[in-house]
Amino acid sequence: MSELHKFIFEGLPVRGMLVRLTGAWTELLQRREKAGAYPEPVRDLLGEMAAAGVLMQANIKFDGALVLQIQGDGPVRLAVTEVQPDLALRATATVTGEVAGAAGLEALVNVGGKGRCAITLDPGGKKAGQQPYQGVVALHGDRREPLQQLSDVLEHYMLQSEQLDTKLVLAADGDVAAGLLIQRLPGEGSGNLGTTNEEGIGRSEDYRRIALLAGTLTREELLTLPADKLLHRLFWEETLRRFEPLIGAQGPRFECRCSRQRVARMLQSLGRLELDGLIEERGAADVGCEFCGAQYRFDAVDVGELFTPPRDQPPASSAVQ
Ligand SMILES: [Zn+2]
Secondary structure (H helix, E strand, C coil), X not given: CCEEEEEEECCCCEEEEEEEECHHXXXXXXXXXXXXXXXXXXXXXXXXXXXXXHHHHXXXXXXXXXXXXXXXXXXXXXXXXXXXXXXXXEEEEEECCCCCCCCCHHHHHCCCCCCEEEEEEECCCCCCCCCCEEEEEECECCCCCECXXXXXXXXXXXXXXHCCCEEEEEEECCCCEEEEEEEECCCCCHHHCCCCCHHHHHHHHHHHHHHHHHHCCCHHHHHHCCHHHHHHHHHCCCCEEECCCEEHHHCCEECCCCCHHHHHHHHHHHCHHHHHHHHHHHCEEEEECCCCCCEEEEEHHHHHHHCCCCCCCCCCCCCCC
C-alpha cells in the first residue's frame, strides 16, 4: 500500500518525509497501458514527479491542488502531476518523439535548453477571484549547466522561491515511485543568519550532516527497503520522532477528478460551430481523459443539449407544504 511517513530530528531544526507509492503508482501505469505504455525513462521521470508532488503537497499548508509540470523541448513535451490536499494524485505525460533507452532529464525535456519546470498552487476555484500561484524554474544550474536529475531542479526551486534548504532523493521503476525529503526548518531569523551567529552555524551543521546522510541513499535502497529499515539504515545515530504514517484512505492514492460535467464544460467552450462540424464528420465527439483513460462520448443529441438553455423550473405551487 502507498504510504507517507513524516518525522523530525529531535531537538534539531530539521524535518523529513518519506513517500513510497506502490498501489497508487501501478494503478496509474495500468490505466495508461491502453493508450500505449510509457518508454521506461519517461515512466521513471513521471514516477519521480509523482513522488515529489506528494512530498511538496504534504510539506505546505495550502487548501488546493499542487501541480508539478515540466514543459519540455525534447521528446517529452509535457509531464504533469497533480496532488490534492488529501494526497489523491494523478499524472500524465505527452511523448512526441523517440526516447533513447537511457535518456536522462536533459535528453527527455531539455534538449535545446528551453525546458521549464513549473509548480502551481491552484486554489481550485473555491474562492472566486483567487489566482493560482505559480513558480517557474529552468532546468539548468547556476553556471547554466543542464541538470540531469529532477531532484536537483526541485532543490533549486525550494531554495530560490521558498528560501528553504532541501535535500531530495527520488527514484521510480515499474512497481514503485519513492522519494525522501530532508529540509531545514525555517527558524527564527533564518533569513539573516550571519556567519557570526554561532547558533546559526550549529543549526546549519546539523542540517548538512543529515542531508549528507540522505545523499548516501541509493536508488536500489529507496525503491526496495521498507520505510522502517530505510530510516534506520540512514539515521540510526540520530534521534527521530516519527508521526503516524499516512496510508490507505488517508495516504497517497490514485484518483482522477475528471467527470462528464467537466468534459461538457470544455466542449461548450469550443463553441457550437466547431462541435457541429465534428459531429458531422465523425458522428460523435469522443473525449478521452489523459489521466485515467476514461472515455466520454457526446452524440448529436448530447451536443444539442449542451447549447440548450436550461428549461424553466416547473411551478411549485401545487406542492403540498
Ligand atoms: Zn480522468
